[in-house]
Amino acid sequence: MELTEDQLIEAIRKVLSGEFPGVQVGIGDDAAVVGSGTGSMVLSTDMLIEGVHFERSSISARDLGAKSIVVNVSDIAAMAASPRYAMVSLGIPVDVDAAWVMELFGGMRAACDEYALALVGGDTNRADAVVIAVAVVGEVGSGHAVSRSGARPGDIVVVTGSLGAAAGGFLLSRIHPSKLPQALAEPWGRELLDAQARPVARVGEGQTLAQAGATAMMDLSDGLAKDLSRLCSASGVGARVDLPRVPVAEALRLAAGFLEVDPAELALTGGEDYELLATIDLTNLARARGDLRERFGVTLSDVGVIIDEGLVAVDAEGRQSPLEPTGWDHFATA
Amino acid sequence: MELTEDQLIEAIRKVLSGEFPGVQVGIGDDAAVVGSGTGSMVLSTDMLIEGVHFERSSISARDLGAKSIVVNVSDIAAMAASPRYAMVSLGIPVDVDAAWVMELFGGMRAACDEYALALVGGDTNRADAVVIAVAVVGEVGSGHAVSRSGARPGDIVVVTGSLGAAAGGFLLSRIHPSKLPQALAEPWGRELLDAQARPVARVGEGQTLAQAGATAMMDLSDGLAKDLSRLCSASGVGARVDLPRVPVAEALRLAAGFLEVDPAELALTGGEDYELLATIDLTNLARARGDLRERFGVTLSDVGVIIDEGLVAVDAEGRQSPLEPTGWDHFATA
Numbered sequence: 001m002e003l004t005e006d007q008l009i010e011a012i013r014k015v016l017s018g019e020f021p022g023v024q025v026g027i028g029d030d031a032a033v034v035g036s037g038t039g040s041m042v043l044s045t046d047m048l049i050e051g052v053h054f055e056r057s058s059i060s061a062r063d064l065g066a067k068s069i070v071v072n073v074s075d076i077a078a079m080a081a082s083p084r085y086a087m088v089s090l091g092i093p094v095d096v097d098a099a100w101v102m103e104l105f106g107g108m109r110a111a112c113d114e115y116a117l118a119l120v121g122g123d124t125n126r127a128d129a130v131v132i133a134v135a136v137v138g139e140v141g142s143g144h145a146v147s148r149s150g151a152r153p154g155d156i157v158v159v160t161g162s163l164g165a166a167a168g169g170f171l172l173s174r175i176h177p178s179k180l181p182q183a184l185a186e187p188w189g190r191e192l193l194d195a196q197a198r199p200v201a202r203v204g205e206g207q208t209l210a211q212a213g214a215t216a217m218m219d220l221s222d223g224l225a226k227d228l229s230r231l232c233s234a235s236g237v238g239a240r241v242d243l244p245r246v247p248v249a250e251a252l253r254l255a256a257g258f259l260e261v262d263p264a265e266l267a268l269t270g271g272e273d274y275e276l277l278a279t280i281d282l283t284n285l286a287r288a289r290g291d292l293r294e295r296f297g298v299t300l301s302d303v304g305v306i307i308d309e310g311l312v313a314v315d316a317e318g319r320q321s322p323l324e325p326t327g328w329d330h331f332a333t334a
Numbered sequence: 335m336e337l338t339e340d341q342l343i344e345a346i347r348k349v350l351s352g353e354f355p356g357v358q359v360g361i362g363d364d365a366a367v368v369g370s371g372t373g374s375m376v377l378s379t380d381m382l383i384e385g386v387h388f389e390r391s392s393i394s395a396r397d398l399g400a401k402s403i404v405v406n407v408s409d410i411a412a413m414a415a416s417p418r419y420a421m422v423s424l425g426i427p428v429d430v431d432a433a434w435v436m437e438l439f440g441g442m443r444a445a446c447d448e449y450a451l452a453l454v455g456g457d458t459n460r461a462d463a464v465v466i467a468v469a470v471v472g473e474v475g476s477g478h479a480v481s482r483s484g485a486r487p488g489d490i491v492v493v494t495g496s497l498g499a500a501a502g503g504f505l506l507s508r509i510h511p512s513k514l515p516q517a518l519a520e521p522w523g524r525e526l527l528d529a530q531a532r533p534v535a536r537v538g539e540g541q542t543l544a545q546a547g548a549t550a551m552m553d554l555s556d557g558l559a560k561d562l563s564r565l566c567s568a569s570g571v572g573a574r575v576d577l578p579r580v581p582v583a584e585a586l587r588l589a590a591g592f593l594e595v596d597p598a599e600l601a602l603t604g605g606e607d608y609e610l611l612a613t614i615d616l617t618n619l620a621r622a623r624g625d626l627r628e629r630f631g632v633t634l635s636d637v638g639v640i641i642d643e644g645l646v647a648v649d650a651e652g653r654q655s656p657l658e659p660t661g662w663d664h665f666a667t668a
Contacts, residue, residue: 024374025481030412030552031378031472033479036370040358043454044365045469047423049461078364089381089467120377127383133423133467135379138365145367147359218364230340
């Protein structure tokens with residue numbers, strides 16, 4: 001790519017142009033200046049690295065750009081907050097052309113538009129691999145943020161939607177190219193790949209769960225088993241999970257034979273679902289479930305209960321075993 | 335390094351522990367929750383990449399951590415704002431040990447303490463090279479941010495402190511190891527290396543310049559020639575620079591023979607000074623200069639004037655030539 005930093009910033013500015021409420025100084029200055037809300041600010045950051053989180057050959061620049069925004073919006077959603085502003089720091093290798101970078105920002109812009117946040121600033125750098133670091137600022141009414149640490153023994157453990165489709169999509173993207181057409185001929189093939197490449201953040205759902213009385217909440221980025229262990233650790237409690245109640249994505253069930261995986265196992269340990277994991281008092285469960293179904297058409301599954309300590313899995317026959325906090329580790333040497 | 339992501343986050347949390355005003359939910363949750371101020375929010379992000387911005391062999395982990403914070407604080411300072419919160423996204427190669435990462439965060443923590451901001455969140459990832467992306471949120475009274483775009487013809491162009499020491503330090507760090515002891519035997523040797531490894535952000539100075547009536551302001555990260563061209567471009571004006579008035583760092587003058595460089599040229603084009611470049615009406619210059627000297631012991635040099643268009647350099651004999659916007663390009667293929 002033969003653009004200078006200034007030329008690239010100018011091109012990016014065009015992709016991102018427009019007026020956004022609250023933005024006083026946008027892209028191109030030392031820093032962005034935005035209006036501050038009346039409640040609390042919520043701050044989140046996530047990094048996507050080529051070769052670790054994605055391969056350029058298996059995701060389009062547009063999907064990658066959108067995903068880099070959505071995974072951060074998901075963190076904001078998990079606090080029951082609303083995303084407002086995003087900043088992007090980018091590392092770009094020499095062999096990436098300007099069109100790819102513009103597509104990347106096009107995807108970011110589309111995701112920002114969809115979730116009503118403004119991309120207000122960034123930093124571009126030469127690098128050996130594509131690196132995308134996004135930081136998002138959100139807003140939540142004072143005292144209304146839902147952290148990971150409020151779960152109490154007796155609370156019901158709930159998850160939105162269904163699990164494992166993104167992990168299925170990841171596996172599908174890694175199979176031999178000669179086998180891929182067979183999978184893509186089936187509706188579940190496209191659905192699994194989409195789940196991994198085009199995740200959805202549950203912003204409205206997070207706020208609805210908070211209003212319904214969620215005591216703790218987080219987004220599922222590293223798999224239910226691992227993320228639930230984190231929520232329990234933050235809250236100083238344990239949990240018992242009823243394995244048959246874990247909602248397995250239908251597309252994953254249909255793909256299980258083709259992928260030669262146990263769909264229930266993958267739903268428990270697969271990463272990147274970006275569904276919400278929450279805890280809630282039993283008396284509030286019906287209301288939460290009804291509100292989510294009515295407002296968003298999203299199911300809420302109760303998959304277990306918070307206990308004093310320990311992580312326990314119970315299978316269909318009522319047999320108990322330790323719930324191993326295995327799953328996606330973005331830090332593991334893969 | 336044999337730590338898992340969760341173990342690393344726990345270790346980092348210990349380095350960063352403490353109570354910070356305004357922080358309601360800190361490190362370890364999906365996102366940080368902080369109080370929002372009464373003015374405007376200022377948002378900045380910067381990425382440091384191993385092999386592009388630094389080599390692990392030539393800067394300590396502690397200095398690198400501090401620098402990653404300071405370069406962002408400098409962007410906030412250049413808006414006349416106060417830094418409040420920082421977030422860090424990190425990529426860490428396999429060959430980096432945990433002690434190095436702890437030193438890195440120790441340096442970040444020390445810089446955050448020095449500039450009174452709280453490190454509230456982050457994200458750690460496996461990577462092929464060390465990548466540090468920092469985002470900082472600052473605060474400024476409504477309408478008091480100073481952008482790059484307010485310079486008007488007739489305004490005086492001013493810079494804080496002196497220029498070129500960091501570029502001299504960069505050159506010094508690249509000379510043959512056998513020559514280094516000779517340079518380090520001189521006070522200027524250590525001073526130049528320090529300027530590059532331990533930059534200082536001009537937070538109070540930025541606010542003082544704003545109070546004194548600065549019409550436009552930015553920090554000097556890529557060299558006076560290049561950054562002034564950016565300020566002029568943002569303001570839709572030109573500038574004439576009196577070359578003899580550009581304040582060359584004394585240590586660089588002393589090192590010029592050893593480094594075989596033209597110190598005036600390096601002061602004009604060298605990056606990473608993190609001094610402030612501003613424009614101000616002539617009637618406000620004396621007050622700005624007096625306030626900076628009195629409050630911070632910092633000199634303010636008037637180096638030129640804003641004109642309608644074009645970038646012109648005037649030498650000691652009064653000869654004019656085009657001021658080429660050459661300098662440090664973080665995006666250049668180095």
